[in-house]
Amino acid sequence: MSADTDDGPTASPLRADARRNREQILRAAREVFTDQGPDAPLDEIARRAGVGIATLYRRFPRRDDLHRGVAVEVLTALIGAANRAAAEEDDACLALRRFLHTALDLKIGSVLPSLLGRFTADDVLDGLPGDAVEPVDALLVRAQAQGRIRPDVVFGDITLVIIRLSRPLPGGGRSAVDDALAHRQLDVYLDGLRPTGSPRPTTPLGGPAVDVEAFKRLRERLIDDAYGARADADDVSHDDSRADARVADVRADDG
Amino acid sequence: MSADTDDGPTASPLRADARRNREQILRAAREVFTDQGPDAPLDEIARRAGVGIATLYRRFPRRDDLHRGVAVEVLTALIGAANRAAAEEDDACLALRRFLHTALDLKIGSVLPSLLGRFTADDVLDGLPGDAVEPVDALLVRAQAQGRIRPDVVFGDITLVIIRLSRPLPGGGRSAVDDALAHRQLDVYLDGLRPTGSPRPTTPLGGPAVDVEAFKRLRERLIDDAYGARADADDVSHDDSRADARVADVRADDG
DNA sequence: CGCCATGTGGAGAGAATTTCTCCGCATGGC
DNA sequence: GCCATGCGGAGAAATTCTCTCCACATGGCG
Structure with a gap:
């Protein structure tokens, strides 16, 4: 993320290492809140950020400050992506x-819904460059006008x-299968939004294909290694899971 | 659920009220584990079950006993549903x-993945009437042979x-919108699984239609009423969300 | 109807976890 | 090279959760 989420002119200039630590803390907080929810222990966040607990408290005296910081960071990235997508002229559905x-x-x-409700709307929305809702809705309307979505x-x-698909499978521990599988599931879902009479895609499904055997292996592993949910992709056949190739496939078949 | 999950001949016959309480506890435990995860405080479960904490401990001395009990209950229901579905001869896709x-x-x-890993496989699987995997996979194969799934x-x-769709939106509090929306999303997803060249359904989407305005209301409510996530269905237009009618729609359009 | 084995509730001690401060030491920047 | 700014970690205090104990209630049987 290149945006430094500048705190405005009121904040005294942070020393270089302090600024780096602040970013590490926010990154770690996003991870931990994603995995464990908004009440996750703060030591864990400090540990993952590679800083002492005191540093965390110095920068974010109350837990809500951390919530706010993470929410602003994620929302800023989201709004940027929405505006960039809406700026694409030709293919609204692809964008x-x-x-x-x-x-x-x-x-x-994983992050936002559990953080909302921890602060008032104005607190966060004031620091944001707009709202993601309008550009995304405009994209939807355009894609429908182009006959690409029912x-x-x-x-x-x-x-x-997206809220549901982006939550990790419960049981602790993020898994590479998890993330790639969510993208595969999203692709299937998006196929389900096409209008009546539109041609079905012939693109093979990307991402991990979990067949019965792989499913049973996953299940066994979940049961036996207590909380060993960090199953890696080794166990399932992979077609492709990079976003670029995924979107390229869609375009080739679909445009 | 009519199955009483009889504990076998070893257990001494439980007094009538004790058996009722046991069921209440299991029901409450399922709810609480669903909402808060497998480490949820036991007082909460006892409170929701309407019993004292001592009663809970008497029936389930260790937390894992509760995990096991809930898992057996849910898996039994799941396996029953799978076998019933697989027994339907004509339309595998609909089943x-x-x-x-x-x-x-x-x-x-919400329940199973977080409970798996808390006990060994044999502990639970021994008490179960089979496995849901085989009948469900048989259904899938048949539906594909009938040309209804790619x-x-x-x-x-x-x-x-299903694991992702069945988890409640985070932020605490289950919502009627949540549940109905998950079914709507599942229907869209299933549409995405149809094979190339199959006709698209003309069935209108059922369940709550959350347009931009409804979305913003939901969001506002989430932010303002801290943890007031129990948004009810009043705010979104409902078409239909009963499973029977949903399946009937599918059959009418699809068969 | 009345007895008693079985079952119940809730208070509270004890354990575990988490919060948050204090102070001696390190280091970036002028 | 100096010092304002920043850092880490120990540990006290607070909070939360676990689990037992015992006086009281009640279903089931004769």
Whole structure:
């Protein structure tokens, strides 16, 4: 992220290492809140950030300050992605698709909903460069006008599903399969939004293909290694899971 | 649930009120584990079950006993639904669809994955009437043979998505919108699994249609009422969310 | 109807976890 | 090279959760 989320002119200039630590803390906080929820222990965040607990408290005296910081960071990235996607002139459906995959990577579903409610709307929204809702809705309307998405689909159908898909499978521990699988699932879901009579895609499904055997291995591993949920991709056949190639596939088949 | 999950001949016959309390505890435990995860405080479970904490400890001396009890209960219901679905001769796709909506209602995604890993496989699987994997996979194969699901879909594509869709939106508090929306999302997802060249459904999307305005209201409510996530269905337009009608729609359009 | 084995509730001690401060030491920047 | 700014970690205080004990209640049987 190149945006430094400048705190404005009121904040005294932070020393270089302090600024670096602040960013590490926010990154760690986003990870930990994603995995464990907004009440996760602060030591864990400090540990993952590689700083002492005192440093964390110095920079974010109350837990809510951390919540706010993470929310601002994630929302800023989200709004940037939305505006960039909306600026694409030609293919609204493809732009929307790419935006949704980005939102999935941001894991907004794991972070935001549990943080909202911890501060008032004004607190956060004031520091943000706009809102993601309008550009995304504009994309949806355009994609529908282009006949690429069925007309009775509404805004919540493309946004609220991201919240669910972006949450890690419960049981602790993020897994590489998890993330790639979410993108595969999103692709299937987006296929389901096409309008009546539109041609079905012939693109093979990307990402991990979990067949019965792989499923049973995953399950066994979950049961036996207590909390060994960090199953890696070794166990399932991979087609492809990079976003670029994914979107390229879509374009080739679809445009 | 009519199955009483009889503990076998070893257990001394429980007094009538004790048996009732035991069921209340299991029901409450399922709810609380669903909402808060497997480490949720036990007082909360006792409170929701309407019993004292001592009663809970008497029936389930260790936390894992509670985990096991809930897992057995949910898995038994799941296996029953799977076998019932697989027994339907004519329309495998419809049966699969109905089963997945049932699994969603069971909220297996919220309960099971976080409980697995808390006990060994044998502990639980011994008490179960089989396994849900085989009948469900058989359904999938049959639906593919009938040309109703694209052939490169694998078992994990229809099961793992349930785990994500059945988790409540984070931020505490279950919401009526949540549950109905998950079914709507599942329907869209299932549409995405149809094979190339199959006709698109003309069925209107059921469940809550969250348009931009409704979305903003939901968001506002989340932010302002700290943890007031129990948004009710009043704010979004409802088409229909009963499973029967949903499946009936599918059949009318699809068969 | 009445007895008693079985079951119940809740207070509270004890354990575990988490919060948050204090102070001696390190280091970036002029 | 100086010093304002920043750092780390120990540990006290607070909070939360666990689990037992015992006086009281009640279902089931004769």
